[in-house]
Amino acid sequence: MSEHPGDKSTNGNGEQPLVQLTAKDFKSDQEVRWCPGCGDYAILAAVQSFMPELGIARERIVFVSGIGCAARFPYYMQTYGLHSIHGRAPAIATGLSTSRPDLSVWVVTGDGDALSIGGNHLIHVLRRNVNVKILLVNTQIYGLTKGQYSPTSPLGTKNKSTPMGSLDWPFNPVSIALGAEATFVARSIDTDKKHLTEVLRRAANHPGTAFVEIYQNCNVYNDGAFDAVKEQTENQIRLEHGQPVRFGAEGEKGVVLRSDGACELVDVATVGEEALLIHDEHQQEGSLAFALSRISHTPHGPTPIGIFRDVERPVYDQLMAEQLETAKAEGAGELAGLLNSGDTWQITKG
Amino acid sequence: MAKPVEQLERVIIRFAGDSGDGMQLTGGRFTSETALMGNDLSTLPDFPAEIRAPAGSLPGVSGFQIHFSDHDILTPGDAPNVLVAMNPAALRTNLNDLPPGGTLIVNTDAFTDRNLQKAGYTSNPLDDGTVDDYLVQRVPLTSLTQEALKGVGITSREAERSKNMFALGLMSWLYTRPTEGTLAYIAKKFAKRPEIAEANARAFRAGYAFGETSEGFATQYEVAPAEMPPGTYRNITGNQALGLGLVAASVQSKLPLFLSAYPITPASDVLHDLARHKSFGVRTFQAEDEIAAVGAALGASFGGSLGVCTSSGPGIALKQETIGLAVALELPLLILDIQRAGPSTGMPTKPEQADLLMVMFGRNAESPVPVIAASTPGGCFDAAIEATRIALKYRTPVFLLSDAYLANGSEPWLLPDVESLPDISVEFATQPPVEGAFMPYLRDPDTLARQWAIPGTPGLEHRIGGLEKEDVTGNVSYDPDNHDHMVRLRARKVAGIAADIPELAVDDPDGDAELLVLGWGGTYGPIQSAARRIRREGKKVAHAHLTHLNPFPRNTAAVLAHYPKVLIPEMNLGQLLKLVRAEFLVDAHGYNRVRGLPFRSDELAEAMKAML
Numbered sequence: 001m002s003e004h005p006g007d008k009s010t011n012g013n014g015e016q017p018l019v020q021l022t023a024k025d026f027k028s029d030q031e032v033r034w035c036p037g038c039g040d041y042a043i044l045a046a047v048q049s050f051m052p053e054l055g056i057a058r059e060r061i062v063f064v065s066g067i068g069c070a071a072r073f074p075y076y077m078q079t080y081g082l083h084s085i086h087g088r089a090p091a092i093a094t095g096l097s098t099s100r101p102d103l104s105v106w107v108v109t110g111d112g113d114a115l116s117i118g119g120n121h122l123i124h125v126l127r128r129n130v131n132v133k134i135l136l137v138n139t140q141i142y143g144l145t146k147g148q149y150s151p152t153s154p155l156g157t158k159n160k161s162t163p164m165g166s167l168d169w170p171f172n173p174v175s176i177a178l179g180a181e182a183t184f185v186a187r188s189i190d191t192d193k194k195h196l197t198e199v200l201r202r203a204a205n206h207p208g209t210a211f212v213e214i215y216q217n218c219n220v221y222n223d224g225a226f227d228a229v230k231e232q233t234e235n236q237i238r239l240e241h242g243q244p245v246r247f248g249a250e251g252e253k254g255v256v257l258r259s260d261g262a263c264e265l266v267d268v269a270t271v272g273e274e275a276l277l278i279h280d281e282h283q284q285e286g287s288l289a290f291a292l293s294r295i296s297h298t299p300h301g302p303t304p305i306g307i308f309r310d311v312e313r314p315v316y317d318q319l320m321a322e323q324l325e326t327a328k329a330e331g332a333g334e335l336a337g338l339l340n341s342g343d344t345w346q347i348t349k350g
Numbered sequence: 351m352a353k354p355v356e357q358l359e360r361v362i363i364r365f366a367g368d369s370g371d372g373m374q375l376t377g378g379r380f381t382s383e384t385a386l387m388g389n390d391l392s393t394l395p396d397f398p399a400e401i402r403a404p405a406g407s408l409p410g411v412s413g414f415q416i417h418f419s420d421h422d423i424l425t426p427g428d429a430p431n432v433l434v435a436m437n438p439a440a441l442r443t444n445l446n447d448l449p450p451g452g453t454l455i456v457n458t459d460a461f462t463d464r465n466l467q468k469a470g471y472t473s474n475p476l477d478d479g480t481v482d483d484y485l486v487q488r489v490p491l492t493s494l495t496q497e498a499l500k501g502v503g504i505t506s507r508e509a510e511r512s513k514n515m516f517a518l519g520l521m522s523w524l525y526t527r528p529t530e531g532t533l534a535y536i537a538k539k540f541a542k543r544p545e546i547a548e549a550n551a552r553a554f555r556a557g558y559a560f561g562e563t564s565e566g567f568a569t570q571y572e573v574a575p576a577e578m579p580p581g582t583y584r585n586i587t588g589n590q591a592l593g594l595g596l597v598a599a600s601v602q603s604k605l606p607l608f609l610s611a612y613p614i615t616p617a618s619d620v621l622h623d624l625a626r627h628k629s630f631g632v633r634t635f636q637a638e639d640e641i642a643a644v645g646a647a648l649g650a651s652f653g654g655s656l657g658v659c660t661s662s663g664p665g666i667a668l669k670q671e672t673i674g675l676a677v678a679l680e681l682p683l684l685i686l687d688i689q690r691a692g693p694s695t696g697m698p699t700k701p702e703q704a705d706l707l708m709v710m711f712g713r714n715a716e717s718p719v720p721v722i723a724a725s726t727p728g729g730c731f732d733a734a735i736e737a738t739r740i741a742l743k744y745r746t747p748v749f750l751l752s753d754a755y756l757a758n759g760s761e762p763w764l765l766p767d768v769e770s771l772p773d774i775s776v777e778f779a780t781q782p783p784v785e786g787a788f789m790p791y792l793r794d795p796d797t798l799a800r801q802w803a804i805p806g807t808p809g810l811e812h813r814i815g816g817l818e819k820e821d822v823t824g825n826v827s828y829d830p831d832n833h834d835h836m837v838r839l840r841a842r843k844v845a846g847i848a849a850d851i852p853e854l855a856v857d858d859p860d861g862d863a864e865l866l867v868l869g870w871g872g873t874y875g876p877i878q879s880a881a882r883r884i885r886r887e888g889k890k891v892a893h894a895h896l897t898h899l900n901p902f903p904r905n906t907a908a909v910l911a912h913y914p915k916v917l918i919p920e921m922n923l924g925q926l927l928k929l930v931r932a933e934f935l936v937d938a939h940g941y942n943r944v945r946g947l948p949f950r951s952d953e954l955a956e957a958m959k960a961m962l
Contacts, residue, residue, distance in 0.1 A: 028813065029787060030813075030825070030826075057808065058808075058811050059805060059806055059807055059808045059809070059810070059811055060805065060806055061805075062805050064649070074813050074815070075813050075815070075826065077813075078811055079811050080805040080811050080812065080813070081811075081812070081813035081814070081815075082649075082652055082679075082813070082814060082815060083813065083814070083815025083816060083817065084645070084648075084675060084815065084816060085671055085672060085675050085816055088641060088642070088645045088672060090642075091637065091638075091641065091642035091643075091645030091646050091649070092645045092646065092648055092649035092652070093649060094635070094642070094645075094646050094649065095608060095610065095635065095645065095646030095647055095648065095649030095650040095651075095652075095653075095655075095657065096649035096650060096652055096653045096805075097649075098608075098633060098635065098646075098650075099606065099608045099633055099649075099650040099653050099654075099655045100650075100653040100654070100655075100805065100806070102806060103653070103805050103806065120638055120639055120642070121638065121641075121642050121645070124637075124638035124642065320633060323628055324628050324631060324632075324633065326628075327628035327629040328628070328629050328631070330629065331629060332629055332630075333597070333601075333627060333629040333630030333631070335597065335598055335601045335630075335768050336768040338594065338597060338627070338630075339594060339598075339765050339766070339768065340582065340584075340765060342584050343382055343385065343386065343531065343584060343585065344582050344583060344584045344765070345385065345386050345388065345582070345583050345584075346580075346581075346582055346583075347388060347575075347578050347579070347580050347581060347583060348580050349580045
C-alpha cells in the first residue's frame with residue numbers, strides 16, 4: 001500500500017524521502033459538522049488535496065487551532081491536532097514548533113480568534129518568524145457565537161450586538177500582518193481552489209511564518225460578504241511577481257504608485273502600460289505590499305489577491321536551535337558539575 | 351596589637367541603606383564569606399520594587415538581614431543584633447526593629463540636613479537622644495572611603511560609591527570573616543574596569559584595617575562553624591534551587607526542558623538562570639505576555655518536552671484558562687507561582703501565601719490540579735523534581751508554590767548525590783493499534799493517566815482539545831453521562847495521587863502534645879523555630895508541614911484527629927484553614943498576618959502559647 005505513511009519512497013534525485021499520500025489519507029474518521037454551504041468545506045477540501053504534495057508523513061504534521069467555526073479544522077485532518085482555546089493557537093504553536101523543528105505546524109484561525117482575542121499572539125508570532133503556517137479564515141462575522149460583528153466587519157455593521165451599526169473601524173488583516181513584520185503575506189478565496197492551492201504551496205515552502213488570509217463566506221450570518229470580489233472576478237487584482245499590476249475583464253484597469261506612496265486605480269489606456277506598478281514580492285521594505293493592501297480596506301471593490309510579500313529573514317526556531325548547538329559545542333551539560341558550580345565548601349565528619 | 355576576640359553563638363546583622371548604596375551586594379558578599387566559614391545561616395533581602403526610588407527617601411531604603419550561627423538555625427531572625435544604617439532614611443525605617451542595647455553602626459557623613467529632612471527628621475537623631483539606648487558606632491564611611499581612594503584615578507562620586515565595600519570590610523573584620531572570596535569577586539566583577547576594581551578592593555581593605563586600628567571597635571567577634579551533616583555545600587536561594595531542580599527534573603525525566611515566562615517579580619530570576627543552561631538542551635522563551643508563556647509551554651508539552659512556566663500571582667491569574675485546557679488535554683505542565691503580596695500588583699517584592707485558593711479553584715468548572723509547596727530555599731530543588739514527577743506520571747498540570755521570601759532568601763544547601771535522584775522518566779505510546787484508531791484517552795488502570803503519543807509517532811495521529819472528550823476514544827462528546835464520568839474521573843485521578851506521596855510527618859518529640867501547628871510552604875522555618883523555642887520553656891507542641899496541598903497526604907485526617915487543638919499559621923487570611931475545615935471537619939484556628947514580611951518566630955511562639 002503506497003499510501004501508508006510509513007512507506008517512504010524517494011524523489012527523483014534519490015536524496016529526499018518523499019511520502020506518497022492522497023487527499024483521502026488526510027481525512028479523519030470524524031463527521032464534518034459545519035453548516036451546509038459553509039466555505040470551510042471548500043478550504044478543508046483544498047487543504048486535504050494539497051497536503052500530499054508536501055511529501056511529509058502525516059505524523060509530522062500538526063494542526064493547531066483556537067476557538068471559532070474554523071477552529072474545528074484539526075478534528076477533520078488525519079494528522080496530529082490540537083483544538084485549543086480562544087486566540088491562543090499562535091502561542092501554543094510557537095512552543096510546539098520551536099521545541100520540535102522536525103514538525104510541519106499549521107494554525108487555522110478566524111477573524112475574531114486571530115485579530116480580536118488573539119491579536120497580541122498573532123503579531124508576535126509574525127515578528128518572530130516562527131516556522132508556522134497560519135490560515136486566517138476571514139468571514140467578517142462571529143459565526144460560532146451567532147452573528148456579532150467581528151474586527152473585520154465594515155463600520156456600521158448592523159447585527160445582534162450592534163442594532164444601530166458597529167462603531168469600530170475594521171482591521172485589514174493583510175495590513176496588520178505586514179505591519180507586524182511578517183515575512184510571507186498572502187490572500188486567497190475559499191472557492192477558488194486553484195488559486196488557494198497555489199498560495200498554500202508557496203506558504204508551505206516559505207521558511208518562517210506564512211500568513212494567508214482566506215476570504216470565506218458565512219452563508220448563515222454574513223452571506224455574500226465577499227461577493228464583490230468572489231463573484232465579480234473583474235474586481236480581483238491578481239498579484240503576480242514581476243508583472244504589471246492590472247485587472248478587469250480584459251485587463252483594462254491597472255494600478256499605479258502615486259508620488260505620495262499610495263496606490264491608485266487607473267485605466268491602462270489612459271496612463272499606458274509602462275506607467276503601471278510592477279509587483280515585487282521580495283521588496284525588503286514592504287512598502288509596496290502595504291500600499292497594495294490599502295487599495296481595498298474592505299473588499300467591496302477592486303481587491304488584490306495573491307502573494308503580497310515573500311522575503312527571507314532568520315527563522316526563530318533555527319536561531320533557538322543554533323544557540324543550543326553553540327552552548328553544547330562548548331561542552332554538554334553535566335548535572336553533578338552544575339550543582340557543584342559556584343562557591344562550595346566541604347563539611348567533614350568532625 | 352591584636353584585639354580581644356569574643357565567641358558568639360549567633361549574630362543577626364541587618365545592612366540598610368539607599369537603593370543605590372549596594373546593600374544587596376554587600377549582604378550577598380557577607381553571606382558568601384559566612385557560608386565559607388561553615389556557619390549555618392539564613393538571609394532575608396528586603397528591597398523596594400522601585401529600581402531607584404529618589405535617593406535618601408524612605409521608600410528607597412533597601413535592606414539585607416543575615417542570621418548566622420554555630421548551630422542549626424531556621425530563619426533570618428526576628429530582630430537584628432546589629433544594624434548598619436548607611437543614611438537617615440535607613441535608620442528611621444529600621445531602628446524600631448533593633449532591640450535596646452543593640453549595636454548601631456551609622457555612616458555619619460550621610461546625616462546631612464538635606465538627608466535628615468528627606469527622612470522626616472526635624473533634628474539629628476544621632477544627637478537628640480533617639481539612639482541613646484543603643485551601642486552606637488559613628489563612622490564617617492563616605493569620607494573615610496574617599497580618603498582611602500585618593501590617587502586611584504576615579505572621580506569623587508565613583509569613590510563615594512565604594513563606601514559599601516568599606517562597610518563590608520569593616521564588618522568582615524568585626525566578625526572575622528575571610529576576605530579572599532570578596533577580593534576575587536571584585537577582581538572578576540570589575541575585570542573590564544581595573545580602576546573600579548582597584549577602588550573597591552582598596553575600600554574593602556581600608557574598612558578591614560579601620561576595624562583593626564580604630565579605638566571605637568574594641569572587640570572582634572567569632573562565630574564557630576556549625577555542626578552540619580558532612581558533604582559539599584553551597585549557599586542557595588529558593589529561585590536558584592528551582593532553576594537547578596528544573597534542570598535536574600529534565601535530566602531525570604530524559605525530556606528536554608522548555609521554560610517560558612513573561613518577566614515578573616519575584617519569578618524572573620528562574621528564567622534568567624535557565625537561559626544560561628542551554629548546554630542541557632534547555633529552551634527558554636520570553637513570551638509576549640503571561641498567556642502566551644503558558645500556551646507555549648503547553649504546546650511544547652504536546653510535542654513531548656517538559657513544559658514549564660514561571661510566574662507570580664498576577665500572571666497566574668492570566669494563565670488559568672490555559673491551565674484548564676491542560677486539565678482537559680491531560681498533558682503534563684508545570685506552573686511555578688512565586689507568590690507575592692496582592693491583590694492586583696500589590697507589593698511585588700514582598701512575600702505572601704495568598705494564592706493557594708486561586709491555584710486550587712481559580713479556573714472555570716471542575717478543574718482539579720495537584721499543588722505542591724516548597725518549604726525552604728533548598729527545598730525548592732526537591733519540590734521541582736517532585737512536581738515534575740507528578741505532572742509526567744499523571745499527565746496533569748501541577749502547581750508549584752514558592753514565595754518572595756523563599757525566592758530571595760538563602761541558606762546553606764547540602765548538594766544532593768546525583769545518583770540518588772529519582773528516575774522520573776515516562777514512556778510515550780509508540781505502538782499503532784492493531785485495528786481501528788488510536789485511543790488517546792485510554793488509561794493506565796492504576797494511575798488513570800491517559801496514554802501520551804507525541805507528534806512524529808507513525809500511526810498514532812490523533813486530535814485532542816478543550817471540548818469535552820469521550821473517555822477512551824477522545825472524540826468530542828456532549829453525552830451527559832460521559833461528561834459526569836469524565837468530571838469525576840479527572841477528580842479521581844488527582845485524588846489518587848495521595849497513594850503515591852509521602853505521609854504527613856509530624857514533629858512531636860514526646861508524642862503527647864495537645865496542640866498541632868499545621869503549616870505549609872515558606873512558613874516552615876519560623877514555625878519550627880517557634881516550636882523549638884516554646885519546647886525549651888517546657889511546653890509541648892507538635893508541628894506538621896504540608897508539602898502536598900492537593901491532594902493532601904493520605905494520613906492527614908488521622909494526624910488532625912490525633913490532636914485536640916490545631917493551629918494553622920498562614921500569611922493570608924486563612925486559606926489552608928478553609929480547606930482543612932471543609933475537608934476534615936476540624937475546628938482548626940488560624941494565625942494570620944499579611945504584612946509582606948515572613949513570620950517572626952516570637953509572634954508564632956506567642957500564638958502557640960495562647961492555644962495551650
